[in-house]
Amino acid sequence: MASSKTTAAQPRSAAPEIYSEVAYAYDGSLEGLLTAVFVSYERHEKPTDVAPEARLQPRLGQRVAAIETDPAKAERVLRGVKRTCGWAAALAVKRAACADDPDAGTAVFRFVRYAMDEQKRRRCDQCRKRLSCKGRGGVGPCPKQRGRAFSDITHPAVEHLFRIARAVSQECEHMRQFARFQHLRGDGADLWFARVNPKASVVPLIMAHFVERMGDAPFIIYDEVHELAGVYDGGEWYLVSTHGNGDLQRALPRDSTDEALYAEAWRTFYRSVSIDARYNPELRRQFMPKRFWKNLTELQESPAALRATAR
Known part of the structure; x- marks a missing residue:
């Protein structure tokens, strides 16, 4: 008759951690x-x-x-x-x-x-x-x-x-169409500033287009969603992260004396070419998404109209 042998349980070593x-x-x-x-x-x-x-x-x-x-x-x-x-x-x-x-x-x-x-x-x-x-x-x-x-x-x-x-x-095409620049001047600075709010971080992709359009005029395109600014000094452009620095426009010069005049002229032109009989709000939102409206000069109320409304 075969004798049975019992063996003591050996302690198991900790299995290595495996990641699949x-x-x-x-x-x-x-x-x-x-x-x-x-x-x-x-x-x-x-x-x-x-x-x-x-x-x-x-x-x-x-x-x-x-x-x-x-x-x-x-x-x-x-x-x-x-x-x-x-x-x-x-x-x-x-x-x-x-x-x-x-x-x-x-x-x-x-x-x-x-x-x-x-x-x-x-x-x-x-x-x-x-x-x-x-x-x-x-x-x-x-x-x-x-x-x-x-x-x-x-x-x-x-x-x-x-x-x-x-x-x-x-x-990118939306940014090329709906970027609106403001002329800023003061403290020795003379530049153009545009505020955009894209769904993607497209400022690096559109800077070359605006450099070609603006020539040697310095400008800044500020992406308020991704807190990224594209800066062009008239010769080269580079990217600046504004994360944690608050609103970039507060540190920039104020609008130039003729900026309000140009903005009002642009709003007047926009209203003069519109045709009330063909107004189609749904088509307008399709080609001009509403998320861009707050940064479009032609869709902002003029200071004179705001003062009249306040009265």
């Missing part, structure tokens, strides 16, 4: 987002979420990795996107990085990974026409297939990025 998912948190800038893409290749990881640190909401059991912005790594990723996917894809990446959509960072990451992997499958050494091709001579990705991944709008990674980038592009 990882999320990348960056500083919210384009450079930080592209650095996160670079780090994912460097660490051989595929994060589930890529989002600004202020907006990231970790999932249950998800490890959060803070990504430190590295401009050199970001520039390498951007050059790679331009080289393999074309300038249109690089522009879409820039626009999506400025969006307020919480999934914008993840959309950019998934698109770049998909586009890079798709381009690798179209290498010249795997092409049947590599001997007769007049491209690179059979080395590297096929130059004729550049940009093909971004045109595949049916793929979820492309469709998500395209939708976000298109929304940001529409917001």
Whole structure:
């Protein structure tokens, strides 16, 4: 008869903590987002979420990795996107990085990974026409297939990025249409000031347009929603964060003596070209969203009208 042996229970060592998912948190800038893409290749990881640190909401059991912005790594990723996917894809990446959509960072990451992997499958050494091709001579990705991944709008990674980038592009067009400048002068300063309230942080995307329009006239475009100011000194433009500094306009000079005259002339012109018989408020709100009205000179009451109403 076989004898049974009893063994004492051995104490179990503490199991190491295992994370099934990882999320990348960056500083919210384009450079930080592209650095996160670079780090994912460097660490051989595929994060589930890529989002600004202020907006990231970790999932249950998800490890959060803070990504430190590295401009050199970001520039390498951007050059790679331009080289393999074309300038249109690089522009879409820039626009999506400025969006307020919480999934914008993840959309950019998934698109770049998909586009890079798709381009690798179209290498010249795997092409049947590599001997007769007049491209690179059979080395590297096929130059004729550049940009093909971004045109595949049916793929979820492309469709998500395209939708976000298109929304940001529409917001840029709204800012180009509805930005109204005031002439400020005093204490040796002579500049133009515009206050905007976009849905996305589009000031970096529209500064080049207004620099071309304004010439050598210094100006400031202040995004009161994202607390960001684009400053042009007549030669170069740069971005200034106003977070925690209160209202920027309080620290600026007052309106020039002729600003009230110009504003009233603009309101008079706006009223004179309107046709009361064709007034359509719904169509007006469609082409001119109501959230822009508070910063539009033509829709503000003149000081004389306000004094008359007070009486």
